[in-house]
Amino acid sequence: MYPSNKKKKVWREEKERLLKMTLEERRKEYIRDYVPLTTILSWKEEMKGKSQNDEEDTQETSQVKKSLSEKVSLYRGDITLLEVDAIVNAGSLVVFFPIGFGQWKSLARDWKEGKKMQQD
Template sequence: MTTNLNWESEKVRLLNMSLEDRRKRFEKNDYITLDTIQSWRIYSIKHKNLEAKKPTLDDLNEFKKITLNQALSKQLLEKVAIYTGDITKLEVDAIVNAANSLLKKGGGVDGAIHRAAGPMLQQECNTLGGCPTGQAKITGGYNLPAKYVIHTVGPQDGSETKLQECYENSFACMEKHDLKSIAFPCISTGIYGFPNRLAAHIALRTARKFLEKHEHKREVERMEKIIFCTFMPIDVDIYETLIQMYFPSHEWNYNDGASVTEQ
């Protein structure tokens, strides 16, 4: 361990370290490489039974808030993924932390990320002056396999706009630092009480818009993966259902009048 170093020098050291040397810091099963996370295209092929999961009428109404560029759908299947497990194990450019406005170690995902990253994460967070709801700030990853942590503060009052801003500003951090892969937890759905299903709609919709914007700028090719990390069974079921709407792996889409189930 390097707890005798200050966070600034340690951050620089780790960010300049080769991938091979970074991996030497971990046991073999303590990190999950990006190439082992199945893209949604592969996931949907291997789990044909997912097509039996139908959206509700409420889902269909929420989906009307976006119009997909269907010409891009096929290639975007490679750019998104669902991962069920520990976000702190992911060897990606950045994992997103569902932080509090003080950027102090809390519970849930926040606590898990701080524990895995080590004390220097909190030391750097202490220099950032907190973070308003909906905004995002970036730090090093320290003892995490991820290079960076993007801290974003979800709404406690059920604000859909602020939750959307969490994703938008996290993507903005990603762009600013030229990152190619990012992993999101289910922001605000824990003790902040945001409805899980609506939160997933917002996450998937914002990701789809982000990727479509970058396709028009001819930048989507360099994007490796946007990963939606699920842990609770309810979130696994929700994401497996809704991702089929926002990233359809078939020719038709739900705006064409696909059948839905009553909730």
């Protein structure tokens, strides 16, 4: 059921070892190609690459959300190649199925019971 104390200790030791390593030391341990985050343009940088007309249209929007556009990047490719410490699936079925809460509960119940989703 629960991991043994020995496994916890081994995991903690590995975590400490990795945290103490420099970026170059960590890269030496990679077993396949990787995509450094420095090669991925932020949303703001991508917008600069657009034509002048497009920039004028989006200038107000980008100024309002300047801090967000500097933090967000759109990556198209194999996310397992990204040079990051963790990949978390923050997606929600609500995004894919824009339905009401009552329908959501019914869908969740049906899914749990292994029934196929029926679309109206």
